[in-house]
Amino acid sequence: MNTIITTPGNISTGRSIKKQQGLTLISWIVVLVFLLFQGVIAMNVLPVYITDRSVASIMQELPQDPKLHDLSPRDLKIAVSKRLNINSVYDVNAEHITVKKARGFNLVTIEYEPRGTLIGNLDYIVSFSHEAKVASR
Numbered sequence: 001m002n003t004i005i006t007t008p009g010n011i012s013t014g015r016s017i018k019k020q021q022g023l024t025l026i027s028w029i030v031v032l033v034f035l036l037f038q039g040v041i042a043m044n045v046l047p048v049y050i051t052d053r054s055v056a057s058i059m060q061e062l063p064q065d066p067k068l069h070d071l072s073p074r075d076l077k078i079a080v081s082k083r084l085n086i087n088s089v090y091d092v093n094a095e096h097i098t099v100k101k102a103r104g105f106n107l108v109t110i111e112y113e114p115r116g117t118l119i120g121n122l123d124y125i126v127s128f129s130h131e132a133k134v135a136s137r
Contacts, residue, residue, distance in 0.1 A: 045124060048114045052128050054087045055110060062108060062132040069135050073099035076106055076134060105133045 023031070058080070062068060068076060077099045084092050096112040111129045118124055 040119060044116055044118050045126070048091075048116070048126050051089055051091055051114070052126075054089050055084065055092060055128065056130055058083050058087060058089075059108070059110065059130040059132040062134050065134075069137060071106075071136075073101050073106055076108060080108060080110070101136070104136065106136050108132045108134055 062080070068079060071079060077094060077097050080097055080099075081094050091114045092110055092112050096110055098109045098111075100107045100109070109129070109131050111127075113125055113127045115123060115125050
């Protein structure tokens with residue numbers, strides 16, 4: 001059953017409600033621009049989070065490695081830096097790694113802020129911090 005829509009002062013066009021459903025061309029363009037912008041953000045920021053997962057997994061493995069228990073804080077920092085390089089983590093360097101000696105363990109901390117460009121002069125900064133306690137003798 002088709003219903004004819006009429007409003008006061010307008011001439012009936014004979015269009016049914018079913019024919020008036022859907023988005024206009026301008027609406028589709030706005031939706032596509034929004035989705036493209038979200039895609040650009042994801043393509044630029046997602047690799048940063050993937051890299052951080054590698055850093056987190058390295059930090060989780062540190063306490064279980066018995067080879068690291070006898071190392072000095074300086075050597076422990078070098079060992080962590082080598083593991084990061086092996087896993088192709090280039091956003092973190094030795095300046096971002098701190099090792100503090102405590103009673104019975106070394107506290108390894110990695111704090112870094114990867115930065116990048118989204119579009120033009122629109123940039124992003126993401127902050128990460130990870131800690132691990134490595135037993136010492």
